Amino acid sequence: MSPATKLAPPAPSAVTALSDPAAEAAIHAACRLLALPTIRTEAVAMAEASAKQRLSHKAFLAEILTAECDERDARRQIRRVKEARFPRTKRLTDFNADALPDLPPGTLAHLAGGAWIDKGEPLVLLGDSGTGKTHLLIALGTAAAEQGRRVRYVTTAALVNELVEAADDKQLSRVVGRYARLDLLCLDEVGYVRLDPRGAELLFQIITAREERASIACASNAPFSEWGATFTDPRLAAAVVDRLTFNAHIIQTGTRSYRLNTTRGKRRTTKT
Structure with missing residues (x-):
């Protein structure tokens, strides 16, 4: 024209x-x-x-x-x-970073920004019960969700049960695909329960589906050397550790109970 x-x-x-x-x-x-x-x-x-x-x-x-x-x-x-299905509300502003003296300054703020999620990098929180692992897992997951990312929180036992039921109903590929599409999977209580060989293999499918493509943030009270007791097969345990630690952000929350210290601090404040 x-x-x-x-x-x-x-x-x-x-x-x-x-x-x-x-x-x-x-x-x-x-x-x-x-x-x-x-x-x-x-x-x-x-x-x-x-x-x-x-x-x-x-x-x-x-x-x-x-x-x-x-x-x-x-x-x-x-x-x-x-949609993330967090069991309770937790914020980074409510977490006392002084409880983790070995954590480099600014680490939590950097993680809250979510760049590691965009890169598909894992996050592993290791420490004894009550040291703040779940608090950080939920708080960082909440920050990611509020930035518009698709996030899901689930305990390891609940996820394995869901996968077993899906496999029995011949819906496994659909469920695995749904978890693979998440921007961030928050997997809590890794190592709390011993998985049978079938459950361990199904969980491995989820981890493999997200490898180097989408982030998994997990919390465990067991060091990596003890994950063989959870996944039963030493080779499978080694493969899981390898995938969850490659380019990972690893935070050690230690052995001192953050929950107990917080409770004691509140009691002292009340008395005064």
């Missing part, structure tokens, strides 16, 4: 003068149709505030669209966290 025959841009739509009640009714109807609940709720109040501040039409439009986007982000964060 030559420049001379190009179609002219459409003429601006005519602006219809509406009364305030008619304008409000039109806004509500349009917002329902376009699924803009925040604008539908806040439009009138924001319009009045904008008029008082003498904002331009463009500035008002920017303000109200930003409000809708912010509210959608907040709802998305809530949905992602809910």
